[in-house]
Amino acid sequence: MSEKPELVPGETRKLEVLTAIPKNEGVDSAVAATRRVISALLHAGDRTSAEMGAVAAQLNAIADHLDEHNGPVDDRLVDMWSGEGVTRHDPITGAENAIAPPLHLAGREDGSIGGVVTLGLPYQGPPGHVHGGVSAMLLDHVLGVSNAWAGTSGMTARLTLNYHRPTPLFQELEITGRQMKVEGRKIWTEGVISVDGEPCVSAEGLFINKQVPRPR
Amino acid sequence: MSEKPELVPGETRKLEVLTAIPKNEGVDSAVAATRRVISALLHAGDRTSAEMGAVAAQLNAIADHLDEHNGPVDDRLVDMWSGEGVTRHDPITGAENAIAPPLHLAGREDGSIGGVVTLGLPYQGPPGHVHGGVSAMLLDHVLGVSNAWAGTSGMTARLTLNYHRPTPLFQELEITGRQMKVEGRKIWTEGVISVDGEPCVSAEGLFINKQVPRPR
Numbered sequence: 001m002s003e004k005p006e007l008v009p010g011e012t013r014k015l016e017v018l019t020a021i022p023k024n025e026g027v028d029s030a031v032a033a034t035r036r037v038i039s040a041l042l043h044a045g046d047r048t049s050a051e052m053g054a055v056a057a058q059l060n061a062i063a064d065h066l067d068e069h070n071g072p073v074d075d076r077l078v079d080m081w082s083g084e085g086v087t088r089h090d091p092i093t094g095a096e097n098a099i100a101p102p103l104h105l106a107g108r109e110d111g112s113i114g115g116v117v118t119l120g121l122p123y124q125g126p127p128g129h130v131h132g133g134v135s136a137m138l139l140d141h142v143l144g145v146s147n148a149w150a151g152t153s154g155m156t157a158r159l160t161l162n163y164h165r166p167t168p169l170f171q172e173l174e175i176t177g178r179q180m181k182v183e184g185r186k187i188w189t190e191g192v193i194s195v196d197g198e199p200c201v202s203a204e205g206l207f208i209n210k211q212v213p214r215p216r
Numbered sequence: 217m218s219e220k221p222e223l224v225p226g227e228t229r230k231l232e233v234l235t236a237i238p239k240n241e242g243v244d245s246a247v248a249a250t251r252r253v254i255s256a257l258l259h260a261g262d263r264t265s266a267e268m269g270a271v272a273a274q275l276n277a278i279a280d281h282l283d284e285h286n287g288p289v290d291d292r293l294v295d296m297w298s299g300e301g302v303t304r305h306d307p308i309t310g311a312e313n314a315i316a317p318p319l320h321l322a323g324r325e326d327g328s329i330g331g332v333v334t335l336g337l338p339y340q341g342p343p344g345h346v347h348g349g350v351s352a353m354l355l356d357h358v359l360g361v362s363n364a365w366a367g368t369s370g371m372t373a374r375l376t377l378n379y380h381r382p383t384p385l386f387q388e389l390e391i392t393g394r395q396m397k398v399e400g401r402k403i404w405t406e407g408v409i410s411v412d413g414e415p416c417v418s419a420e421g422l423f424i425n426k427q428v429p430r431p432r
Contacts, residue, residue, distance in 0.1 A: 025262075026267070026268025026269040026272060027257065027260060027261065027264065027268050028262075029268070029272040030257055030268045030271045030272040030275060032272070033271075033275030033276045033279060034250065034253055034254060034257060034275055036275070036276065037250055037253075037275055037278055037279045037282070037314075038250060038254075038314045040278075040279045040282035040283050040286060041243065041246055041247055041250060041282065041314060042305055042312055042313055043282070043283075043289060044243060044282050044285060044286055045243065045292060045295060045305070045312060046243045046244075046304065046312065047295060048282075048285055048286070049285055050281065050282055050285040051242070052241075052242025052243050052245065052246045053242040055242070055246045055249075055278060055282070056242060056248070056249045057249075058274065058278055059249030059250055059252070059253055059278065060252065062253055062256075062274055063249060063252035063253045063255075063256045065266065065271070066253070066256035066257060066259070066260050066266055066271065067252075067256055067259075069260060069264055069265055069266040070256060070259045070260055070264070073259060073337070073386075076259055076261060076337075077343065079261060079263060080261065080340075080343075081343050088261075088262065089261070089337065089340060090340065090341065090347060091338060091339060091340070091347055091350060092347075092349060096257060096258055096261055096262065097254075097258055097338055098253075098254045098257060098314075098338075099254060099315050099338045099339075121289070121292075121305065122307055122313055122314075122315045123307060124296075124305060124306065124307070125306065126371065126427065126428035127293065127296075127297050127429070127430050127431050128293055128428070128431060129428055131307055131308075131353070131357070132371070132375070133307070133308060133352060133353030133354065133355070133356030133357050134353060136352035136353055136375060136377075137347070137349030137350060137353040138349065139349070140347070140348045140349030140352055141347070144348075155348070155379065155382070156348040156377075156379050157378070157379055158377065158378050159348070159352060159376070159377040160374065160375070160376045160377075161352075161372075161374065161375045161376075161377075162373070162374050163371065163373055163374065163375075166428050170289075211342065212342035212343050212344070212382050214343050215343050215344060
């Protein structure tokens with residue numbers, strides 16, 4: 001870690017490669033509403049007095065309606081991966097993915113990237129704190145985007161996470177990443193999740209410059 | 217990795233510590249329906265002809281209804297963590313968490329644990345394959361449950377993931393874990409995600425035997 005430049009908050013500019021413009025903005029609002037439902041169901045739990053049978057029936061009716069309009073999944077995969085590599089579906093930043101918090105990332109002039117996110121009940125591990133696996137998921141993605149921002153991307157080969165202190169729910173987290181070194185097809189990248197300037201989880205990744213082919 | 221016993225499918229028995237009985241079964245069905253909505257929205261994407269504005273309004277109405285019945289989040293946190301440590305809310309196995317695939321885990325007589333899961337569009341990273349961060353999230357949790365099954369649990373201190381081959385979507389994945397060693401407060405645990413018997417991602421974790429206090 002000795003070669004690591006300090007990852008400090010700095011001047012940011014829009015990371016345009018990551019912000020595809022939706023062709024149907026209603027999808028993004030439906031996904032945002034689904035995030036509210038996910039959180040409210042967890043908040044409700046199994047001691048709620050809400051009529052959960054009726055809620056389940058309404059949600060199943062919405063899923064049925066969407067399924068009726070959906071074509072074959074193979075066609076959708078081709079569609080998802082068409083264009084200039086800008087995706088809207090990943091589980092960390094994806095506007096179309098209700099699993100994503102979502103994290104919004106911006107590239108910085110110094111070559112690093114960063115974003116802030118506040119995580120609620122769906123991301124809980126220990127009481128009142130972020131699940132260690134969620135931190136790992138966020139950091140793996142941030143390292144991948146750091147590579148894209150630096151201009152040389154690859155697949156994760158090895159990822160090492162160090163947990164320094166519990167990461168709180170309901171507080172603004174800063175997540176930063178930076179590509180450190182490229183040698184041949186190997187790429188080394190680092191990132192950190194911090195709260196109030198104190199590191200909670202840090203990550204070091206080794207990536208290999210290759211890609212899974214896109215579906216056609 | 218040389219000391220690693222082979223993690224083979226074997227005789228399983230129910231991992232009772234992980235299967236709390238819901239007090240309101242409707243919650244589980246509402247969460248299952250929400251998983252269908254998450255997946256259908258991703259399948260729809262932003263080129264769908266479905267009336268997404270109407271879908272968003274319906275979903276927001278459901279969230280509003282649930283919010284009206286929900287009490288303070290601090291009370292919910294106390295409730296979540298009451299009882300014998302059996303939780304239903306984590307983002308990997310939680311019946312109340314629509315982010316969870318969910319993965320069902322079972323303990324084995326040989327001290328390992330395992331489960332199978334098939335992941336769809338919400339968990340995608342590279343085209344048609346599981347996001348490396350999702351694999352990390354699943355394995356961190358499986359290592360934690362392996363510790364619970366072995367009888368000595370802790371917080372993740374370091375997690376190392378090795379990615380051997382891309383992990384496919386839409387195919388049954390086997391995930392196994394095993395506690396390897398305990399020395400003082402240090403715990404070493406390993407796990408692997410396999411498809412058709414071939415390892416895709418393996419994990420080694422170091423855990424420290426301490427806990428975040430429960431809310432009261």
